Amino acid sequence: MKIVAFIGSSRANGNTEYLTDVLLEGLDFQKVYLKDLTVKPIVDMRHTEEGFSVVDDDHDSILEAILDSDILVFSTPIYWYSTSGLMKNLIDRFSQAIRDQRYPNLKEHLQKVENYVVAVGGDNPRIKGLPLIQQFKYTFDFLKMNFTGYVIGKASKPGEISQDNVALSQARLMNQQIKQMIQSRLLN
Numbered sequence: 241m242k243i244v245a246f247i248g249s250s251r252a253n254g255n256t257e258y259l260t261d262v263l264l265e266g267l268d269f270q271k272v273y274l275k276d277l278t279v280k281p282i283v284d285m286r287h288t289e290e291g292f293s294v295v296d297d298d299h300d301s302i303l304e305a306i307l308d309s310d311i312l313v314f315s316t317p318i319y320w321y322s323t324s325g326l327m328k329n330l331i332d333r334f335s336q337a338i339r340d341q342r343y344p345n346l347k348e349h350l351q352k353v354e355n356y357v358v359a360v361g362g363d364n365p366r367i368k369g370l371p372l373i374q375q376f377k378y379t380f381d382f383l384k385m386n387f388t389g390y391v392i393g394k395a396s397k398p399g400e401i402s403q404d405n406v407a408l409s410q411a412r413l414m415n416q417q418i419k420q421m422i423q424s425r426l427l428n
Contacts, residue, residue: 247273250326283295314376365393
């Protein structure tokens with residue numbers, strides 16, 4: 241099974257990436273660093289005669305990674321009680337992507353993929369980060385995607401996540417569940 245983790249942090253080797261690495265420890269996965277890509281904000285053309293046009297940026301490479309995956313991890317710091325702008329651009333562009341005739345099987349594929357969210361914030365994130373999780377749930381529900389699980393960590397300064405034993409335990413437990421799911425699918 242192919243796993244892709246979209247890292248939505250603007251900081252290299254940050255707390256969110258660390259928690260994602262714990263979640264996916266021992267698994268073969270690809271990281272896509274959104275900070276290293278150019279994903280332009282959406283220009284909403286849903287209700288125009290001409291519709292969306294192809295955008296010259298890196299979003300197509302994201303769609304290719306999605307189409308080549310079985311498990312997606314949306315990994316984002318909690319910025320101002322929401323997802324990072326990098327991750328938000330990726331999500332906003334789904335409105336365009338699901339209408340893109342170059343990707344006729346995208347919606348169908350999204351419904352077969354297992355989806356996880358990793359979020360890390362500093363201001364009581366297990367409570368104040370829940371609207372971010374709800375936002376992902378609504379997005380996944382709209383696209384009929386499986387929301388398989390999430391973990392929220394507490395950290396602000398670099399490396400602080402290594403002290404959040406609750407999040408680390410949850411990530412390790414979810415890691416075991418992912419491994420069991422993969423093993424089960426390989427046997428069937």
